[in-house]
Amino acid sequence: MSTINHSSAPQTKLLWIAVALLGAVAFAIVALNRGEAVNAAWLVIAATCIYFIAYRFYGLFVANQALGVDSTRQTPAARHNDGLDYVPTNRYVLYGHHFAAIAGAGPLVGPVLAAQMGYLPGTLWILAGAVFGGAVQDMTVLFLSTRRDGRSLGDIVRAEMGVVAGTIAGVGILLICVIVLAVLALVVVKALIGSPWGTFAVFCSIPIALLMGVYSRFIRPGRIGEMSLLGCLLLLAALIYGKTVSETPALAAYFDLKGETLALIIIGYGFVASVLPVWLLLAPRDYLSTFLKIGTIALLAIGIIIVRPDLQMPSVTKFIDGSGPVWAGSLFPFLFITIACGAVSGWHSLISSGTTPKMIENETQIAFIGYGAMLMESFVAIMAMIGASIIHPGVYFAMNSASGLIGTTAEQAAQVISAWGFVVTPEDITQVAKDVGETSIMSRTGGAPTLAVGMAQILSSFLGGRTLMGIWYHFAILFEALFILTTVDAGTRVLRFMIQDLIGNAVPAFKETASWTNNIIGSALSCVLWGYFLYVGVVDPLGGIWTLWPLFGTANQMLAAIALTVCTVVLFKMKRERFAWVTVVPATWLVVCTVTAGLEKVFSPNPNVGFISHAIKYGDAIAAGQLLAPAKTLGEMSRIVFNDYIDASLAAVFVLVVVATVVYGLINIWRALGNPRPTAMEIGLAGVAAGGSHA
């Protein structure tokens, strides 16, 4: 757009040179530091400068040169304008919509877990992954979908790569849904175990949502603002009263729950929310969590800028060798799997081919919305990395290591963690728990509690001081739990649809989505699918996250690999193979990472990494009649073996899906090269009057 014409002006050139210099200096301070604590502000400055330069010099290049966006081409919003689904929308408004749709728990949790290797490896991947991978993927899928009437990724794969490739991708999408829901729900369970305050506040969100639902349906229909304000105030009251609940033993007993109980409650909740009419529970909860999410992200950004805390975590720790306690595996490939969202997230390709392409005014806005929103998401991941790195490293490891590794008392934990080289006293660990109003913060794996401690430290140091730290901590837990649960119930519905679609191929009557019987059977099936992995994760003696997060990341990156493969195929079919490297490079990297990670998860001889060798280790012990810690009975032992084989099969399926997609991609590229004419199946022609930016 106009940026290009302006950039030739000497002042603009000087400005860009200044941005580049500032970014380089900030980046050097972050990356080359040895020993002294680095201020988080440098990380923020480096990231921001990189994003601006990346958008201006790479994002716009990919959009204008590689994809060839065409301002004269009609978009679906103009072609099908109905005032409802297809509406030409102001690009800033649409940016907000798109960002709210892609932002979620992923970019907040992944970087926290990755911090076990120090802040630098994760930060580099968040920046490079987003600039060259994630943002390119989001934008290109948005572009493809915009040129195909806003069709979904699955449809695009089917149309451009054939029915078989489409079906394989469909299975991949189904599996990623299952594993995403299970792992996200696991994060909530892990955050709420033995925390009456947090559990009370999160449980309160359900009656509050019901009240909001009734309010916006019958009392003041359609008043979104009033309803959301009411919900926020009630939620705040619940949060404050939660302190009293946690301090009153008679009340606290009701909300002091074990992991198994919480898992069953969440599974049951997912089922109920998916079966009930959406206006009653799902929609109001979604509204509340969306606004809370955007508000909290903004608050965190303001907090980091005002407080400018020092990073306590070393830039690189010794755990890059794969011996870390938070998750299993070495830097390559598992760091690139651990941080999926925030760098590259396959999930975004589903959103970029969802509602956003139906609202784009003009193709020239695709870079701003697709590439730009992903850079913002990447910035959220940087903030999460900051949140995890400003707390005491010893406390970080006490929170994120399973009790099987660090024991159950602060003394044991301090001893073990100090021996790892992160000197910490038992008082350091208990003091944090006291500050945030919990009985213990040890082994609160899953990332959310760690980020909550980081956020509480930042926010309380300019709003409220130490006395409000407990409130801020539980506010952060509530906010994460709230939007994870929204993903869980919305995802259960999507999963139900995909299951009905799949089974409906064999039993046509099952496709009927209006049927109550199908509704209940489909919802139950999808809850059982993700509920199984959730429950397994909760009872997993290694802490669940340690085992399942790499599987979650692999699934997500697998989907990104599929999306970037179809983008590459379409570039070839458009006869734009000269520029195909923009998607070939990230696609290759993701294929290498996911296949390596998947194969290691299946076949690695190290029982900490490979599922099969882990199963063999426990199988041999069973044969010898021995018990291996942390299992306590032979029954638990055989359950571990069984779960290992399930996880191994899942990882193997991920690898097969990626390999099959790549093979179909290569076949289609070969065919496209042999055809002298463009063969991409686009809808609409160039030169038809398109909507302008009449903002």
Added chain:
Amino acid sequence: MPDLQELFDQSARAARAARYWSTRTARLMIGVPDYDTYVAHRRAKHPDQPIMTYVEFFRERQQARYALGKGRFRGCC
């Protein structure tokens, strides 16, 4: 004090614009597009057909956001 008056008017205009755009953005974030745009579109393109009231419009959009179907993914991860 004409200058002050003008400054006041300008800020009031800016505040109104900020409110207008942030309301629209917030509404679209939860899947409710602009109602006035919808009405204008129906009046211009389908003058002979009925137009939903705001409450009907809101309910239709709410249902559509969670309708079972493809391309309704949200909340990444």
